[in-house]
Amino acid sequence: MDLNAIILAAGKGTRMKSNKPKVLHELASKPMVNHVIDTCKEIRCKTISVVYGYQPDMMKKALEKEKLTWIYQKEQLGTGHAVQIALNDKNKSDKILVLYGDVPLITKKTINRLIESQPKGGIAFLTCIKENPKGFGRICKKNELIEYIVEEKDANSKEKEIKEINTGVLVADAKDLALWLSQINNNNAQREYYLTDIVKVANNHGRKVVAVTTDNEMEVEGVNSKSQLSALERTYQSFLAKTYMDEGLEINDPTRFDVRGELTFGQDVFVDNNVIFEGRVSLGNNVRISSNCIIRDSVIDDNTEILSFSSIEESKIGSNCIVGPYARLRPQTKLKNSVKVGNFVEIKKTTIDDLSKVNHLSYIGDTSIGKKVNIGAGTITCNYDGVNKFQTEIEDDVFIGSNSSLRAPLLIKNGSTIGAGSVITKNVSEKELVFNKAPIVKSTSWVRPKKIKDDK
Incomplete structure (x- = not known):
C-alpha cells in the first residue's frame, strides 16, 4: 500500500x-x-x-x-x-x-x-x-x-x-x-x-x-501571524543550537546563532555571536568563526579563522587561513592553505595559492594567484570593460605594490615586482621590476583657496 x-x-x-x-x-x-x-x-x-x-x-x-x-x-x-x-x-x-x-x-x-x-x-x-x-x-x-x-x-x-x-x-x-x-x-x-x-x-x-x-x-506548532513565525524561528534555532552543542560545537551564545540550511563541523569548532550559516556549510577541525559573519554554501578547512563582519559565499577555504575582518569572498573563490585575506578585501572568482596575502582594501576578481604572493593595499584587478570579463594571472613569489591597478587580460610572471601606484597594462616578465614614474610638480606661487563668506 x-x-x-x-x-x-x-x-x-x-x-x-x-x-x-x-x-x-x-x-x-x-x-x-x-x-x-x-x-x-x-x-x-x-x-x-x-x-x-x-x-x-x-x-x-x-x-x-x-x-x-x-x-x-x-x-x-x-x-x-x-x-x-x-x-x-x-x-x-x-x-x-x-x-x-x-x-x-x-x-x-x-x-x-x-x-x-x-x-x-x-x-x-x-x-x-x-x-x-x-x-x-x-x-x-x-x-x-x-x-x-x-x-x-x-x-x-x-x-x-x-x-x-x-x-x-x-x-x-x-x-x-x-x-x-x-x-x-x-x-x-x-x-x-x-x-x-x-x-x-x-x-x-x-x-x-x-x-x-x-x-x-x-x-x-502552526503559524498564523508574523509574530508566531518569529517565535517559531527562535524556537527552531534554539533547538538546532542545542543539537549542535550536544554534538560538540562550541557556540558562545545559543540565542544569537542561526542556521538556515545544513551545517557540518569537525572537533573543537567555535562560533561567536550573530553568525549566520546559509545553504550547505562545512567546517573542519579547530575552525573559529568570529562575531557577525555570514557564511553561505562554503567549505572551510582545519585551523582556519574567520574574523568579524566577514561575508563568505560559495567559496572553498583551505587550512590555516585567516580571513577578515570585514572581508568579502564572493562565489567561486578558492583559498588554498595558509592564505591571508585582510580587512575590506573583496575577492571574486579567484584562486589564491599557498602562503599568499591580500591584506588590505583590495578588489581581486577573475584572477589566479600563485604561491607566496603579496598584494599591496589598494590594489585592484581591472577585469571588466563594461561588456566582458578578462582574466589576470599572477605567478609565484610576485610582489604587487600598494595602489596598483592591473588591467586584464594580464600575465605577471614568477618573481616579478610591481611598484606602488602603477597601472599595469602589459604582461610582466620573470623577476622584472615594473612601475609608472610620474613627474613631481612643485609650485611656490600657488595660493590655497579660502572659504567664501556667506552674505546671507
Whole structure:
C-alpha cells in the first residue's frame, strides 16, 4: 500500500498582513511549505499533493522545481472539503497522510510513528499535550480511543478543560477517508466542513481512532501571524543550537546563532555571536568563526579563522587561513592553505595559492594567484570593460605594490615586482621590476583657496 501526502496550503493567512500566501513565508530561509515537502520526500511518499487557492500563480512559481500534484480549492470551505477534493485523483487502495503547509517542523520520526500506529481500517491522529490549549481543537476520548474532536468555538466549558489538542495531522486509508468525508456536514460555528468530523463517522462504522501523542510542541506548532513565525524561528534555532552543542560545537551564545540550511563541523569548532550559516556549510577541525559573519554554501578547512563582519559565499577555504575582518569572498573563490585575506578585501572568482596575502582594501576578481604572493593595499584587478570579463594571472613569489591597478587580460610572471601606484597594462616578465614614474610638480606661487563668506 503506497503512501500519498496531502498538504493543505490554500489559505491566505489574513493575520500575516501580506500579499504572499502564508505558507510561502520563510522559516530558516525556506518557505514553510518547503519544510513539509522535504519531510514528505524523506519518508518517500508516492505522491505529494498540495491543495492551493490564494495567489495560485505565486504558489506554482515558488514551488516550480518540486514534483507536486496541484489541487485547486476555488472556495475554501474547510479542511474536510480540501482533503475531499484532493482524494479525487488518488488510488483508493493507498494510504493518505494529511499535513499542513503552515506547520513546517513535523519530523520524519513522528510521521513514521503515526503510520505504524494506524489501526487496521481506522485512523491515527497526531495529538499534543499543551498546558494552555486555548484556540485548539480538543481530543475527547473514551476507553483510550478518540470518541470525537471538538473545535474551540464549539466546545463546552468541560471540553475546554482538556489539555490534549488536535494537530490536524492524520493517517487513514484513502477509500475509507473518501467515504467518511462524504458523510460530514458544516453544522458548526464556522460553517465549514471540518476534517475532524470524520472521527464520529469512523466510530459509527466501528473503526478505531487512536491518538499518537508527541511531546515536542515545536514540530506541531502552526503559524498564523508574523509574530508566531518569529517565535517559531527562535524556537527552531534554539533547538538546532542545542543539537549542535550536544554534538560538540562550541557556540558562545545559543540565542544569537542561526542556521538556515545544513551545517557540518569537525572537533573543537567555535562560533561567536550573530553568525549566520546559509545553504550547505562545512567546517573542519579547530575552525573559529568570529562575531557577525555570514557564511553561505562554503567549505572551510582545519585551523582556519574567520574574523568579524566577514561575508563568505560559495567559496572553498583551505587550512590555516585567516580571513577578515570585514572581508568579502564572493562565489567561486578558492583559498588554498595558509592564505591571508585582510580587512575590506573583496575577492571574486579567484584562486589564491599557498602562503599568499591580500591584506588590505583590495578588489581581486577573475584572477589566479600563485604561491607566496603579496598584494599591496589598494590594489585592484581591472577585469571588466563594461561588456566582458578578462582574466589576470599572477605567478609565484610576485610582489604587487600598494595602489596598483592591473588591467586584464594580464600575465605577471614568477618573481616579478610591481611598484606602488602603477597601472599595469602589459604582461610582466620573470623577476622584472615594473612601475609608472610620474613627474613631481612643485609650485611656490600657488595660493590655497579660502572659504567664501556667506552674505546671507
